[in-house]
Amino acid sequence: MTGSLAQPATKAVKKRFSRFGGRETGVALALLVMCIVLAILNDRFLTTNNLLNIGRQVSLLGIMAVGMTFVLASGEVDLSVGSIYAFCGLVTGMVIVAGYGLFPSLMVGILAGIVIGIINGLLSTYGRLPSLIATLGMLSMVRGAALILTDGRPVTVNARNGANPDVLGQFTFLGQGAIAGVPMQLVFFVLIALAGWFLLARTSFGFRVLAVGGSTKAARVSGISVEKVKIAAFALMGGLAAFAGILSIAFLPSGQAGRTGLGLELDVIAATIVGGTSLAGGEGTIIGTILGVLIIGVLRNGLVLTGVSPFAQEFLIGLVIVVAVAIDRWTIRERRV
Amino acid sequence: MQTDTLPVVSFQRIGKSFPGVRALSNVSLALNPGEIHAVIGENGAGKSTLMNILAGVLAPSEGTLMLDGKPLRLSSPLEVRRRGIAVVFQELSLCRNLSVGENVMLPALAEIPPWQLIRRARAQARSREILARLGMDTDPATPLRDLSVAQMQLVEIARALVRKVRVLVLDEPNSALSPHESEHLFNIMRQLRDDGVAIVYISHHLNEVLAISDRISVMRDGELVESITDLSGVTVPHLVASMVGRDLGDAVPYGLTHKPAEAQPVLSLRDFRVPGEIHGIDLDLRPGEILGVGGLPGSGKDILAEAIFGLCPRSGEVTVCGQILPAQKPMAAIQGGIALIPADRRNGGALLTMSVAQNVVSSTLDRHSRIGVLLNALIGDTAARQIRAFDARVSGPAQVMGTLSGGNQQKIILSRGIVSEPRVLILHEPTRGIDVGAKAEIYAILKRLAQEGLAVLMISSELPELVLHANRVVMMAHGTLSRDFTGAEITEQNLMMAASVQPAHLVAEGAA
Structure with a gap:
């Protein structure tokens, strides 16, 4: 009797494990192995300085990947994030250079990102365009808008160009400052990741995103408005891409419409997918996404530390993305059944 | 009608089992050249399984399939086609992105090796010939997606006629055709028969079956019940009885604990329409009753649940507990007190x-x-x-x-x-793909819920399900509703008759 009772219990434990841990466990393990190998190969890898450095380097990618997790989990994709990053960063920079205060400047940039996100969402739902096409078009249009707006010239945020010195100080602190040695960019990434985790895992909005991505029809039968949920996911993505772009221009502190964030959308999507979010929708966790972002960040950092040529770095990063997703796909049947 | 000639294909003691289900047992059937052979039976009787075996899609678990008196080992659907056997399934398998002509010639084109060029003009001319034979003067260059469903059905049939065909299986070939188009198809079937083709005709429309067939085989629960060759004196009720003639002795229909007719309806449909599917129906559902809705494929019953719930466009009035429900707002339907259990779980x-x-x-x-x-x-x-x-x-x-x-x-x-x-529970095919044990549990749950005062609308293709587990049944045919069946009137015979009636305007047309 006890035996027959115990068996379902262990089965349940296994199910629980595979549901809540399985996906992330694989990625976490890969990350751990990578860190151990790098720590052995190079004694500078495990220094606080280097780790904080990695953290800062992945922050902007990470902030956008949090947004991308929502978009992919809802069954869509957003290719325009690199352009939103550039456009909104430049807009905020220009508003500051024009002498406005910090808060209105940030709001203008972030709202622009949200509006572009909503347009992406409207085109992909009520507009009945596949989001791949809609956001491919927006990638070009938003980049073009940034070029028109800046006339293709770089925007540099400094006092000489007209920024209010106080505002300039606050603005550059967002990009370059640190709290207790932790770079501000990393602080923002951690806060946004926590909020994103809560939103996806603990709120009815996150639930609806996963339901819509899992099965549009079943979501509709449950009374969920598929269109509104997807538009909200795009809007969130747009806002986060804008914020990352603003942090970028605050860090540098300049940007150029023809260069900033070029091709960034591919890094963001790659990191999110390495983290276990399904391109088909319905599956995704913020913890996985963070691990995916860290894998790409640690790999890039490690390759630099160990002196691998930049050309070989590009190749190896691509290889890791393919291998990571391949392992995920090949093991999907075991997880499902 | 030369029944003395050797059969082209004969099924010999064919059996087929799927895990947990016995789909066919001991079916022996001969298909003779120059004969239109109707195979009829309820959903799940085994007709499709049998035809899938002939088409090479499924392998029989027992028995042999003979072609020209020799056992036939069918390796693939392509092999079957080479031997002159063409099966036209009810589900369209056309490429919407290609032209009509390309669709007709697709099996032939697919066999051309990659290093050979396709002779487009010749293929087009050939497809035009075949389409003309079916009474279609559509230009072969027309994109397929511009065609109506009826025309697509004819294209599907045309494809079967590209090669010389010896055995032609038509599964519900005219479900989307107008009476005029159907009549033309029947003429082609007769013509092919006179050319010596063995035709298998699967249909739920029994009056048509009687009009065109030379032989009728009835299947029930995976077995061949009877094969009628002398059709003089055979009537639709006779066929219905043969199709459903199961022993219903042990089944206890659901008994009402109160008279629902006196209660106010919780769900009312007035002049309820879905474009092209449902043509203005009125329906009342009262608390405590399980109302069954049946009908043949294409009768409109399969869109009913989703249309009431608001998943597709509709017109007319839907009232739940006295409140009018807005169209296409599933959340409003849920809040109004409707719960939907859709047909397709996956x-x-x-x-x-x-x-x-x-x-x-x-x-x-x-x-x-x-x-x-x-x-x-x-x-x-x-x-x-x-x-x-x-x-x-x-x-x-x-x-x-x-x-x-x-x-x-x-x-x-x-x-x-x-x-x-909810106040109203709408179920569409509530037990499709569910094993027997779980089925019984689900019926028990529905009965309990109804006794607790829920109004249940059960839409099903399974007649036994309606007979045993509903206390009122209406059948849909051609987008309209039959009268109510209650109590002892709910028999498979009555329901089947109501489902296969011709709509009034078509009957009038035929008489004139």
């Missing part, structure tokens, strides 16, 4: 990637969250309570929905509906 009902608990609460998120934050403890409680109430066999609320059996998935989807505290 692609509609279940959130397969999510947990059992999440599936239970997915339509009541507002009640299971506070200012947008999910109340996980409450969700767990609700899920655990529903799992117990519906006796669903799951390892726990966290189990992934996709790993459950069909029956258990259906119980979870039912519990989702109940959690929203």
